[in-house]
Each structure stands twice: as structure tokens, then as C-alpha cells.
Amino acid sequence: MGSKIVIFTGGRLGEWALFLANSASYIIGADSGAWFLVRNGISPDLSIGDFDSVTEAQLKQIERGSKQTLACDAIDKNYTDTELAFLKAVEQQPSEIVIVGGLGTRFDHSLANVHLLVQAAAAGIEAVIMDEHNEIRLVTNKLSVNKGDHPTVSLLPLTEQVDGINLTGFKYPLHNATLAMGQSLGISNVLGEKTGHISISSGKLLVIQSKD
Structure with missing residues (x-):
């Protein structure tokens, strides 16, 4: 069985999402998605983003609770936090990428995350965006x-x-x-x-x- 990378990002998240970490070979927390994981007792393999959606105290907890943390400048970057996490996932060439919390109140971010499925297909990687009510594939x-x-x-x-x-x-x-x-x-x-x-x-x- 190939590897599965699960990305938790900052859209709609809840207790329903926690079980998805159980089947992951590698877990990435993007911005506030990393805080969601850490405060629920899950240690991300990688936490990444500009972390503008968390407090300084929360960021310190993320750094302590993560195996690796990569923080980037909130202004001088060309990608959303979700895409940064996604690109790190693609680098590992897993068999599957699951994006959790990729849908939320910001429709622009939600649509951009759906477009990431195109990149996954081009890389030959199965990918799905999941929330409590939807599973989206390309x-x-x-x-x-x-x-x-x-x-x-x-x-x-x-x-x-x-x-x-x-x-x-x-x-x-x-x-x-x-x-x-x-x-x-x-x-x-x-x-x-x-x-x-x-x-x-x-x-x-x-x-x-x-x-x-």
C-alpha cells in the first residue's frame, strides 16, 4: 500500500476530521490547521505557513508539538498556506493526498484549493478534498x-x-x-x-x- 499524506488546513474543521489522521503516513498542518491538530493531541510531521491565523502563544505550542515547523513571511510569499503544504506533499510523491479543511467561508480559498486537484492529477497522485459533508475528486x-x-x-x-x-x-x-x-x-x-x-x-x- 502506498503512502497517504493528510493536510489539515484552516477551513471548516471539527471532531469529525480527527479520525483522518489515523490512516495517514504523514501529517501536515497548514497555519491554523496545525493548531487544530496540536490542541487535539496530534503531532504533525510538518507544520507550515505564515501563521497569521494563530496567536504567538499558539505558534509556540505548534512548534513544540510538531516534528518540524516551517514559518514563512506573510507578505513575501507567492502561495497560500494550503498550497505550500500541498507542494511539500507532492515533493514526497505519495500515492494519495487528502486535504481536510480546504473548504470554508472564503470561497476564493475554497476554489483555489479545488484547483490543486489539477496539480495532483498532473503529478499522477490521487487527491481528495474532504469536509463533513463532501468529498471532491478530479x-x-x-x-x-x-x-x-x-x-x-x-x-x-x-x-x-x-x-x-x-x-x-x-x-x-x-x-x-x-x-x-x-x-x-x-x-x-x-x-x-x-x-x-x-x-x-x-x-x-x-x-x-x-x-x-
Whole structure:
């Protein structure tokens, strides 16, 4: 089994997220995500960011509770804290990257984090963004999804058009379909079987598994 890196960053986090650390080969805390880990008794392998979302006292606790801490200037940097953590994860070439807390009240940050899935795909790394209600993945070729506790599956193009979409194991199957940006055809499908299979011939397709 390959390695799994879990990144905890500063969006929506809660007790529901703590179990995700159990299956991680390597844990990264980004900015206030590092504080979330440390105050819950989890020692990140790496804490990284400008730490402008924590107090000086909290930062000292992060440094004591982390195996390594990399602090950068809040002004003189070209990446968000989440992307800094993500790039460090990619350097290790894991088999999977899980981003927790990548969705929150800042839609600009949430959307930028979704775009990180494109970088992961280019590096040949499976990646998922998770919160309490959603699991978001990117398909550039094919993907299998399990029913689990996220019964609703929505498909949204991340390129202007996605062609050759095939769905099997869904209540509403598709065969050689096309989705263009602005269309809602792919919203709120449901898995009819335990596992659903998705394949495309061109483009980039977001797969969002959700529960209310």
C-alpha cells in the first residue's frame, strides 16, 4: 500500500476530521490547521505557513508539538498556506493526498484549493478534498466511487467541456455524454449500486460526493 499524506488546513474543521489522521503516513498542518491538530493531541510531521491565523502563544505550542515547523513571511510569499503544504506533499510523491479543511467561508480559498486537484492529477497522485459533508475528486481518465455515507454524486466540468462521459452503477447512467460549463445535467445523481464507475475521454471533471 502506498503512502497517504493528510493536510489539515484552516477551513471548516471539527471532531469529525480527527479520525483522518489515523490512516495517514504523514501529517501536515497548514497555519491554523496545525493548531487544530496540536490542541487535539496530534503531532504533525510538518507544520507550515505564515501563521497569521494563530496567536504567538499558539505558534509556540505548534512548534513544540510538531516534528518540524516551517514559518514563512506573510507578505513575501507567492502561495497560500494550503498550497505550500500541498507542494511539500507532492515533493514526497505519495500515492494519495487528502486535504481536510480546504473548504470554508472564503470561497476564493475554497476554489483555489479545488484547483490543486489539477496539480495532483498532473503529478499522477490521487487527491481528495474532504469536509463533513463532501468529498471532491478530479477525473481526467476514470474513477470508481463507493456509496458509503455520501449517496449523492454530482459531476461538474472543470474545463470548458468534458467529452465521452460514461457512468455505470448509477441511478441515472450516461453513455458517451458531454458536459459543458454552465450545465446542471450532472448535478445530484445517485449511486444505484455499491460502487459506481466514471470514465471520460477528454477534459477535466469534478466528482463531488455529498450528504446533507
